[in-house]
Every structure is written in structure tokens, then in C-alpha cells.
Amino acid sequence: xxxxxxxxxxxxxxxxxxxxxxxxxxxxxxxxxxxxxxxxxxxxxxxxxxxxxxxxxxxxxxxxxxxxxxxxxxxxxxxxxxxxxxxxxxxxxxxxxxxxxxxxxxxxxxxxxxxxxxxxxxxxxxxxxxxxxxxxxxxxxxxxxxxxxxxxxxxxxxxxxxxxxxxxxxxxxxxxxxxxxxxxxxxxxxxxxxxxxxxxxxxxxxxxxxxxxxxxxxxxxxxxxxxxxxxxxxxxxxxxxxxxxxxxxxxxxxxxxxxxxxxxxxxxxxxxxxxxxxxxxxxxxxxxxxxxxxxxxxxxxxxxxxxxxxxxxxxxxxxxxxxxxxxxxxxxxxxxxxxxxxxxxxxxxxxxxxxxxxxxxxxxxx
DNA sequence: TGTTATT
Numbered sequence: 001x002x003x004x005x006x007x008x009x010x011x012x013x014x015x016x017x018x019x020x021x022x023x024x025x026x027x028x029x030x031x032x033x034x035x036x037x038x039x040x041x042x043x044x045x046x047x048x049x050x051x052x053x054x055x056x057x058x059x060x061x062x063x064x065x066x067x068x069x070x071x072x073x074x075x076x077x078x079x080x081x082x083x084x085x086x087x088x089x090x091x092x093x094x095x096x097x098x099x100x101x102x103x104x105x106x107x108x109x110x111x112x113x114x115x116x117x118x119x120x121x122x123x124x125x126x127x128x129x130x131x132x133x134x135x136x137x138x139x140x141x142x143x144x145x146x147x148x149x150x151x152x153x154x155x156x157x158x159x160x161x162x163x164x165x166x167x168x169x170x171x172x173x174x175x176x177x178x179x180x181x182x183x184x185x186x187x188x189x190x191x192x193x194x195x196x197x198x199x200x201x202x203x204x205x206x207x208x209x210x211x212x213x214x215x216x217x218x219x220x221x222x223x224x225x226x227x228x229x230x231x232x233x234x235x236x237x238x239x240x241x242x243x244x245x246x247x248x249x250x251x252x253x254x255x256x257x258x259x260x261x262x263x264x265x266x267x268x269x270x271x272x273x274x275x276x277x278x279x280x281x282x283x284x285x286x287x288x289x290x291x292x293x294x295x296x297x298x299x300x301x302x303x304x305x306x307x308x309x310x311x312x313x314x315x316x317x318x319x320x321x322x323x324x325x326x327x328x329x330x331x332x333x334x335x336x337x338x339x340x341x342x343x344x345x346x347x348x349x350x351x352x353x354x355x356x357x358x359x360x361x362x363x364x365x366x
Numbered sequence: 367t368g369t370t371a372t373t
Contacts, residue, residue, distance in 0.1 A: 039373095041371060041372070041373095042371095043370080043371055044369095044370085066373090068373055070371090070372080070373065079370065079371095080369090080370055080371095081370075081371055081372085082373085083372075083373055085373095110371090112371090114371085114372070114373090115371085115372075116372090117372045117373070118372085121371085121372070122371095122372070124371090125369085125370085125371080127367075127368065127369090129367055129368085130367095151371065152369095152371070154369070156367095156368075156369080166367090166368095167367095168367060168368065170368080170369060170370090172371065199367085203368075203369075203370090204368070204369095
């Protein structure tokens with residue numbers, strides 16, 4: 001088990017780059033709207049926080065121009081951060097003062113001004129290993145700060161030994177080229193007084209997940225559904241103005257109860273429903289509640305990690321060419337198909353909860 | 367030897 005020494009030490013404030021006009025909006029020198037005083041980035045959000053809860057929390061401060069909880073494009077899972085753009089810069093300031101450092105479940109959220117988006121700030125996160133166990137987060141920052149502006153830093157610690165450094169950490173620089181210089185300057189070098197050299201390299205990009213990683217993630221999500229929330233009810237994130245917020249699931253389409261541990265057997269035993277059995281090349285799987293924008297690639301991405309997929313099809317409206325909400329996947333092996341169904345049925349894809357089952361003879365009726 | 371900071 002791993003925990004974090006600190007996520008809050010490095011605070012970032014971006015100097016506004018625009019010009020404030022009397023009684024008017026902030027206008028940047030190039031004429032584009034300048035949101036540097038209203039746009040915030042929120043980090044270390046609880047995994048299970050929904051867009052609605054996110055909006056509700058930050059909307060309690062003041063009027064929101066826009067906000068977005070950033071999610072994985074494929075799985076729809078929260079990436080643990082989001083953006084809030086307020087109408088009034090004063091509300092952005094207030095949000096930082098009142099919500100930064102707020103403890104939500106096991107996380108301590110960080111609220112700060114968002115830096116202007118640009119390619120140069122992407123992929124600037126470094127993975128550092130071989131650090132002396134005695135090196136603190138501050139020591140590490142000091143070592144790296146000669147190469148640029150540090151946005152975040154952390155050292156991983158062992159939880160069972162109550163906070164002993166694992167000699168592994170992360171450093172995020174403001175700019176990618178700063179991170180590159182730090183690698184050049186520090187990789188393979190011994191910090192002052194250290195016995196061993198440290199390794200410094202770019203951290204794995206979480207958006208480039210392997211099939212195996214995606215599969216693991218899907219299994220974990222499935223397991224969570226089957227065992228219920230990880231934490232005690234009272235530890236779960238609550239908002240006073242969200243009296244009956246559900247966790248992740250907005251609606252429960254059709255006959256499937258929320259979080260119900262539906263098994264293949266219970267599905268096949270439903271009255272009047274029979275499996276069609278292997279048809280031609282393999283087992284046909286019915287996927288329901290796809291978005292109108294869904295395409296074949298999402299089906300490949302979802303089912304591919306579970307085994308051999310021979311065919312996918314998204315059913316579209318003839319005139320609009322939009323997905324009609326469902327599709328089919330053919331898998332060669334029963335075991336893999338069954339595992340895919342067990343893992344993906346009830347899975348949240350973006351705002352939607354998928355229903356996944358073997359295609360049955362009566363699926364289209366009722 | 368592994369968290370989740372750029373819409």
C-alpha cells in the first residue's frame with residue numbers, strides 16, 4: 001500500500017497575463033477572452049466524484065461559467081481532476097481560499113489557478129527512483145528546482161511502516177523542456193551525500209494505458225460494483241444540497257437494478273429468455289445504452305482486453321447515422337465472452353451505464 | 367519501479 005507524504009506543499013499561482021479594463025471583462029492583449037483570473041484547476045478529487053457533485057461543490061461558491069470533471073475518453077472514469085471557470089474572478093479567488101485543502105474521503109483536494117493551456121506544459125511529469133530514504137519532499141524539490149518551476153512534487157511512502165520513504169517520487173515541471181533538462185542533469189547522478197545514483201525519467205502517461213492495464217481497471221471496477229462502496233457510508237462524499245446523489249449512476253435503465261450483482265446464470269435464468277448460443281464464428285454479445293456518438297472503435301477497445309473479438313457493430317439510424325443506443329460484439333471463446341459480460345455489464349461509460357449480455361432471442365421484444 | 371495537472 002502506498003500513501004502520499006504531501007500533496008499540498010507546492011502551491012501555484014499564475015500571474016494574470018491580461019489587462020483589466022474598468023467596468024469590463026478582462027481582455028488579453030491578443031483580443032481573446034482571458035480566463036486566467038476565473039479559471040481554476042482542481043486536483044486530487046475522489047475517484048467516485050461525479051460531474052454533478054463537482055459542479056455542485058464549486059457552484060456553492062458562485063456562478064459558474066463552465067466546469068468539467070476530466071474523464072478517461074474510453075472508460076469514462078474520472079481522472080481525478082477538473083476545471084471550473086467562474087463568471088466573477090472574486091468567486092475564483094474565494095474558491096481557492098475556501099476549498100483548497102478540503103478533505104474529501106481519503107483525498108485532500110487542491111484548488112489553484114489553471115495555467116494557460118499549451119503543448120509546452122504537457123508531459124512534464126517525471127518519475128524519480130533510487131532516492132535516499134532520508135530525502136524529504138523539500139529536499140527533492142530543492143534538487144530539481146534548478147531546472148525550472150516545479151508544479152507538484154511527491155514522495156511515495158510505505159504505509160505499513162508509517163511513512164518511511166520508498167525512495168520513489170514524482171516531479172512535475174511547468175514546462176516539458178524543463179523536465180528534459182532535469183533528466184539530462186540528474187539521471188544517473190548521486191545527490192550530495194547519497195550512496196546510490198538516482199534514476200530520473202518521464203513518468204508513464206496515464207492516458208496511454210495498455211490493454212492489460214485497462215483490463216485490470218475494468219476488473220477493479222467490476223469488483224467494486226459487486227462488493228459495494230469501498231468506504232463506510234459516512235466517509236463517502238456528501239453535499240448538503242445534493243440530498244440523494246447517487247454514486248456515478250444517474251439512471252438505471254431497464255430491468256437491471258443498480259449495482260446488482262447480476263451473474264451470467266441469473267441473466268440466463270430470467271423467465272422466457274434463452275441464449276441464442278454460439279452463432280457462426282462465436283458468441284454474440286448485446287451491448288445496450290451506447291451514446292448516439294458511439295462508434296465501432298469503442299466496442300473494440302472495451303471488449304478487446306477480454307479476448308478474441310471477431311466482429312463489432314454499432315446499430316445506427318439510417319437517416320441521422322447516429323447510434324440507436326446499442327450494438328453487438330462477437331467473441332470467439334465462451335469464457336472470455338462471459339468474463340467480458342460480467343465485467344462490462346453495469347459499467348459506466350461516460351454518463352451512461354452499459355447493459356451487456358449474451359444476445360437473446362427475445363432481446364428486441366418487450 | 368509507479369500518481370494521476372490542461373479541457
